[in-house]
Amino acid sequence: MRPYSLRRRLLLWLFMATAGIGVLALLDTWREAVQTAQSLSDRVLAGSALAIAERVTVDETGALEVDIPFSALEMLASTAQDKVFYRIDGPPEQFLTGYGDLAQVPGPAGTVVFADGVYGAVGIRSATLRRAVSTGDRLIPFSVTVAESTLSRAELTRAILLRSAVRLMVLILAIAGVVWVAVTLALRPLDRLGTLIADRAPDDLRSLTVQTPQETEALVAAINSFMGRLGIVLEALRNFTGNASHQLRTPLSVVRTQLALIDRSAGPDQTDATSKAMTALVRAERVLAQLLVLARVDAATGAARMHRVNLVALAKDLVADAVPQALLHQIDLGYEGVDQGFAMAEPVLLGELLKNIVDNAIAYAGRGAVVTVRVRQTPDGAVLEVEDNGPGLSADQIAHATQRRYGMATPARDHAAGYGLGLGITGEIAALFGARLDLLAGAYGRGLRATVAFPAIPSGKA
16 A cells, blocks of 8 residues: 655645635635725715715705716725716705715614615616705705715725635645644654664664654554563573574584494495585584574675775685685685785674585585685775685586575585585675675686675765
8 A cells, every 4th residue: 555645635624624714714705805895985975975975965946956066976996897876865865966866775863874776777886875955944965875886896805815715725835834844843853863872773672762743652652662572582582592403503513423433443435424424414504503603694685894805815714714624625724815805794693604605616516626815905895705716506506506505406416515505695695795796706716706895885984
């Protein structure tokens, strides 16, 4: 199952929630914008009606006359798109001037009454003011109706709504940016926790003591509990491996000693049988040792503790230790090469790597062969070689020899001598160090040359 991104999920939920709230806010903003625009329009209409009403007077005959001020209509024409209409009526329903078909808004005297309507094909907002003018002995009622089209009001509403939408979108993007940064900072303790666990050696099962937020304390506690249980299991496994190794090696050594004693006093037939039994015991001991090394390689995979190792010193020491074994097989074993060469490796596993290659060379090269261990220093790194002039391996054998549990066929001279694990373990150990194991034909196409090319040591560790 593909892992999901916590950041993207939080941003998605935030966007959906904010979008929902934003829609509600825009609806409320639209309502407020309509009310605001209408309130402004009504104030202008009321002011215009009052300005016209102030200019209504009584002439000498007692009739009403109106001198409409230009400013009263000009204040309505705030936008060139709007149209302005007016109507003035006297008693009783006597039309004085203006647009005669403009509808009046009914209402009480002395107040301004507003209404929405349509005049012709234009939507309008109208206001009607009812007042009375005194002649000295009586009051003459009249009404002033003014109206304007709603284009300006609608435009103002849209402008308010658009500005609100832009501000809301900017706010959403700002919140998204803040959440992205906040989530990144909040997840850093988890990143540090992951890095701390990844950098630990496989055998380091101590409890984690990294400072983490309260929300991750349960996770850290669970990891510590698991590491504790895993440590108990691994300790039991190590005890079992150590005890098994000791318990198996001891009786094998005793049996081999007893066979050697029997061989001294036995007849020809019995000597041949004890020789075969001795060979089988030696093979069993070697397989047991290689299995233990293989377990060590598996445990160190991906986390070997690397050190700067002197390949020349290691090779010379191992050659000196293997000389007695080589003499038993009548093999000429020696070292040649540079005086010093270094590589980044785990010393114990590197020793096993070289020992496996040398042991294989001694086992397969045959009596009278020459086995040479070399160390070369190249610009790309140190190179470790073990070459013999024995019968070598076929192309098919070379192709499969470094596979872990491949039962490597031995030279025809001794089909029973192979151990099957040595070169497979060697290849895996080399891979731990970032090195490469190559099996090539020896000089003049005879024998086998095992080459381990190590990467150059970084300048900071040289």
